[in-house]
Amino acid sequence: VTYILIVMFQVLIYPMTQMLSIWGPSIQQNQNIGNLRQFSLPSFYAKYHSNSHKYICFWRNLDSHLPKDKKKALIKAYLDPDVIAEYLNRSVLTVEDIPGYYEDGNSEIWEEVKDFVLDPYVAPLMAEDLKGLPPALVVACEHDPLRDDAIWYAKRLEQDGNQVNK
DSSP: OOOOOOOOOEEEESOOOOOSOSOSHHHHHHTTSSSOOGGGHHHHHHTTSTTGGGGHHHHHTTTTTSOHHHHHHHHHHHOOHHHHHHHHTSOOOOGGGSTTTTSOOOHHHHHHHHHHHTOTTTOGGGOSOOTTOOOEEEEOOTTOTTHHHHHHHHHHHHHTTOOEEO
């Protein structure tokens, strides 16, 4: 007997959709609220990859797994704070607000982790194309460190023509 799994609906509650940065606006704003702390996020990411435990310190240290030449381009492409500001209808903190953020990261670490960090099966926000996915319900709260991941992912789903309830 062969079974085929057909996904009819997505429900994302406080989704972790990317591993490029733990310094987004909602993480900066809510890093000390509740049980989900900014510096615990890399530990959760590490559960998806057998060797990522050795990279946790780089994520915690101003995302220093990202070389300078990659940081600006990747963050602008996938983690644009303007999307968050538009959604919330107010200004938000950006990575530019963090002193030293655009200092150079470790290129060797990047070479080791880039395939994992950019893998859309681990980090769906990194998918080049989100067309044709089932309808989605995306839930996040104002004071949630993962709020921005939810907003960025919902926006990408909508841009690619998917039905999104938020």
